[in-house]
Each structure stands twice: as structure tokens, then as C-alpha cells.
Amino acid sequence: MRYIHRNEWLAYGVLVIAAVAVSLPLYPYRWHTFLHIAGAVVFLGNIIVTAAWMVMAERTRSLPVIHFSAKAVIRADLLFTFPGVLLILMNGLAMVFAAWGGRDAIYQLTWISVALGLFTASGVIWVGILIPVQHRMAVLSDPNRYSNSPPPQLLSAVHKWYFWGGLATALPICSLYLMVTKPSFG
Numbered sequence: 557m558r559y560i561h562r563n564e565w566l567a568y569g570v571l572v573i574a575a576v577a578v579s580l581p582l583y584p585y586r587w588h589t590f591l592h593i594a595g596a597v598v599f600l601g602n603i604i605v606t607a608a609w610m611v612m613a614e615r616t617r618s619l620p621v622i623h624f625s626a627k628a629v630i631r632a633d634l635l636f637t638f639p640g641v642l643l644i645l646m647n648g649l650a651m652v653f654a655a656w657g658g659r660d661a662i663y664q665l666t667w668i669s670v671a672l673g674l675f676t677a678s679g680v681i682w683v684g685i686l687i688p689v690q691h692r693m694a695v696l697s698d699p700n701r702y703s704n705s706p707p708p709q710l711l712s713a714v715h716k717w718y719f720w721g722g723l724a725t726a727l728p729i730c731s732l733y734l735m736v737t738k739p740s741f742g
Contacts, residue, residue, distance in 0.1 A: 560631065568634045575639045579646035585654045588647040595643025596732060602636035603725050607718070610693075614714050619706060622714075623697035630690050633682075641679065648672075648735075666741040671734040678727035681720055689717045 560568075579591055606629045613625035656665060663669060696702070696710035 560634065564631070564634075568638075571635070571639050572642065575642040576646065579643060579650065581650045581653065583650075585651060588650040588654070591643050592647035592651060595640045595647065596728075596735075598636050599640030599644060600725075600728060600732070602632050602640065603721070603728075606632050607721055607725065610714060610717065614706075614711070617706060619697050619699040619702060622706060622710070623694065623699055626690060626694040626697050630694060633687070633690070637682070644675070665738075667734045667738050670741070671731040674727045674731040674734070678724045678731075681724040681727075685720045686717060686724060689713050689720070693717060 579588070581588075609625045609628060610622075613622045616622070652668060656668075692713045693710060696707055696713060702710075
């Protein structure tokens with residue numbers, strides 16, 4: 557990840573440690589509820605905003621603008637998406653254990669298992685497809701390596717990122733719906 561500076565890694569590490577520390581099951585249920593919701597807001601807000609950045613950057617057809625946006629997406633994932641995921645998962649699990657009896661609730665309450673499955677599928681897409689494509693976009697948009705017009709491979713990577721990013725965004729939105737409505741599946 558050559559687009560991340562050494563000092564930034566330290567800051568991201570501190571942020572992750574802080575997210576884990578405040579999410580330990582030592583705190584009351586309402587604290588975990590707050591952090592779970594805050595994590596969802598940060599997570600969903602970031603993935604929606606970064607998509608808007610890339611759409612606007614691509615429309616300029618300017619390599620420096622696209623390059624800046626591609627690097628900003630990578631940084632935003634480290635600053636917001638990953639800590640948001642930690643806050644959602646750790647505090648969600650703390651609430652399941654505190655209010656519904658722990659691991660068995662994940663299997664007995666279908667809305668929890670389906671929501672967790674959707675969230676996990678989104679994470680698999682993010683780690684398996686989106687992160688590599690984001691790095692490819694940053695490399696292919698480097699104005700020092702390419703002329704001022706975007707190479708076709710860059711536009712292909714951006715459109716692949718849009719498709720998989722849209723799916724990776726829709727899945728946690730469905731998960732959010734299940735968490736709020738807690739439907740009975742039968």
C-alpha cells in the first residue's frame with residue numbers, strides 16, 4: 557500500500573485499537589447500542605460518499621483528479637470503513653450476548669443471522685474485490701505513469717468498482733433494515 561504514509565499507518569492503528577477498546581463487553585448495553593449505530597453511520601456514510609467522489613472524479617476525465625480520488629478512497633477505507641466495521645460487529649455481538657443469550661441467539665433469531673450473513677457477504681466483496689480494484693485504480697490513474705487521458709484499463713476498473721461497490725453497499729443497507737425492523741421469518 558504505497559499510497560499510505562508511515563505516520564498514517566500509526567494513526568490508523570491507534571484508531572483501530574481505540575475502536576476495539578471502547579467496544580469491549582465491559583460497558584453497558586446502551587453504550588454498545590450507541591457505538592453499533594455510530595459504526596453503521598460511519599460505515600454506510602463513508603461507502604456512499606466515496607462512491608460519489610469517484611463518480612465526480614471520473615466525470616472530469618482528469619488523471620490527477622481521478623488519482624487523488626482513488627487514493628482518498630483507500631485512505632477513507634482505513635479511516636472510516638474498517639473502524640466502522642469493527643464498531644458494528646463488536647458492539648452488535650456484545651448486544652447479542654447481553655440481551656439475547658449469546659451465540660444461540662444468532663442461530664435462533666433469523667433476522668440476526670440473515671443480517672450478519674449480508675454484512676459478511678459485503679465484507680467478502682470489499683476485501684476480495686474492491687480493495688484490489690481500488691489499488692489498481694490508484695496505479696492506473698497515476699499521472700506520472702500515464703498521459704493526461706485515462707487509459708481504458710482504468711475506466712474498466714472504475715466501472716468494475718461501481719458494480720461491486722453498489723452490491724457491497726446494498727447488502728449492508730438490507731442488513732440495516734433487518735436490524736431496525738427485526739422481522740419474523742416464520
